[in-house]
Amino acid sequence: MNCHSLVERQREYFREGGTRSFEFRISMLRKLQDAIKNNENIFNEAMKKDMNKCPSEVYMTEVGMVLEELRFHIKHLSGWMRDKKVPTPLAHFPAKSFISPEPYGVALIMAPWNYPIQLCLEPLIGAISAGCTAVVKPSAYAPATGHAIAQMLGSIYPEEYIAVVEGGRQENTMLLEEKFDYIFFTGSPAVGRQVMENAARNLTPVTLELGGKSPVIVDKTADLKLAAKRIAFGKVLNAGQTCVAPDYLFIHRDVKDEFIIFYKYALETFFPGHEINNMNTIINEKHFERIIRLLDSGKIVEGGNTDTARRFIQPTLLDDVKPDSPIMQEEIFAPILPIITYEDINECIDYIIKQPKPLALYLFTKDSHIEKQVLSKCSFGGGCINDTIIHIATPHMGFGGVGNSGMGSYHGKKSFDTFTHYRSILKKANWLDIPIRYRPYSHKRDKLMRFFLK
Incomplete structure (x- = not known):
């Protein structure tokens, strides 16, 4: 797969703006919800092959957790997407202020082998909810499950929106050479440092879900x-x-x-x-x-x-x-x-x-x-x-590390927040323009400025 071409196609798709609407995001979440339910038996077979995981554990620790995360996002997405009004200092009168969420853009999600379904799809839910496009990279250590995920996502989403890149270190290296708008990595601290080093070249923000001795x-x-x-x-x-x-x-x-x-x-x-x-x-x-x-x-x-x-x-x-x-x-x-x-x-x-x-x-x-x-x-x-x-196992609290065990968090609204940039916007009225901030400065204007800013 040509990783550069894939990322550029996703960037162009994102720029067209179709991923931003509530209707699009919710429909894509529901598509994923239906697909996971329809592929449960395939996931059971794949995880049995990769690591002898029994169906009860597959549901408890993989499929069930992902479905619960999807249910939570579908229920709350409209509220998360709204602009949030915040107070405006008196010095800016007349104006109003609000915080406006927007998607980061093209995201890279790199998942490990130990919970290959959950740790691929839960971050992806956050990316979809936030309005991003995403390239998903499953681990080569769980090939049957990674292939099942690729087949499922490929059957419901076009590659320019959501794509899966299978393979090993070579594919990881090629992807990390590309410029993404956000990188979400789950794995070891050693590899996490490499990911962060690559991301720094493009000033790409990252979430690192790492490990350690608990x-x-x-x-x-x-x-x-x-x-x-x-x-x-x-x-x-x-x-x-x-x-x-x-x-x-x-x-x-x-x-x-x-x-x-x-x-x-x-x-x-x-x-x-x-x-x-x-x-x-x-x-x-x-x-x-x-x-x-x-x-x-x-x-x-x-x-x-x-x-x-x-x-x-x-x-x-x-x-x-x-x-x-x-x-x-x-x-x-x-x-x-x-x-x-x-x-x-x-x-x-x-x-x-x-x-x-x-x-x-x-x-x-x-x-x-x-x-x-x-x-x-x-x-x-x-x-x-x-x-x-x-x-x-709750969407009501974020999950993440600190220091050597990671940075950033996700689950529930935290997943939406992770792939979202919050713009701070002040909208000024035109019917009045208080002149104290303009030159020429004077003693009278300084007194007024000190009254408002203290």
Whole structure:
């Protein structure tokens, strides 16, 4: 595919102005809504092929979330598109002021492999709602799902409006050489830096949804059985290949042994009879081999079995992990949970604030003082108190990182805002022209100016 030609055709299509009307945007959102429903079985088959993902998880973490986002945008789009009146300073009388949203233009959406449907289509919903055109680049690591997305979008939209570019690094490089009006990237911090460097050449604004090591803290007041169940859910989901998965566990020394018992029990309830054939596999051999090496970072107290032929890793608990162990030096992206014990909550806080800012943080406690302590001292993208993962599954709050874990946010109105430039406009009346701002300046005019501007 000629990427330059594609981007120029989209730019010309955008300049024609057809994408700006409410009627056009809402009709394109509804087209996508219908297409997703009609392609659900195809997505199930593709995700089974790419990473052995079962239909229940496909709907819960991919299709269902996208449909909920679409429903929210369709319901609220007309209100988001309206000009918003704001007060006008007395010094500008007679005039009125308003903020007017306009689409950025041609957007590039680069998605990762771990949630290839959700992380392709949720940003796209924001671009469509905002009135942009978009080039979508799925990850080559999930080829069946990327191709299914390309086929679906190609069947409902012309390329000059929404296009999908399949392929790997070569296609990524070619796209990043083009001038876009906005770039939305989801992936690793290392690649995010490259994207930002390319975007800087054209002064292109970016949203970077990155990753990092997201801590979970369990203090001695927590409901241990429920905490273990909810942490196990967050760690097993998608075989741990989730950017907001609990990456490592700080647990109070007094309750560690009891927690381990409850965590094992949670896994037994998730996989009755140890039937784990429908659990996700690791995406490819490179990542599988990397993860295998991390298993030596502590004492295995649960799980630890692997299947090289299937790229499968059993949900695993690692005890006696040290902060300087290999597994604590990189994002795990696997169903392995390292355990570090503590006695004072300040030990956890001191460690967390000295690390790159994580995408998520999870705290399990019944102590409001500890909750306040952690929230007031630790910086992170978002998170949960007494749960994991689910803070991202709402259109009422933005989702995004901070520092090393990203910049910008989306979901719900935040997705519309991301692809929208808000113009500040003052409309001056003609029937009166107060002369104090014009030359020649005088003592009298200075006094009036100081009266209005103070």
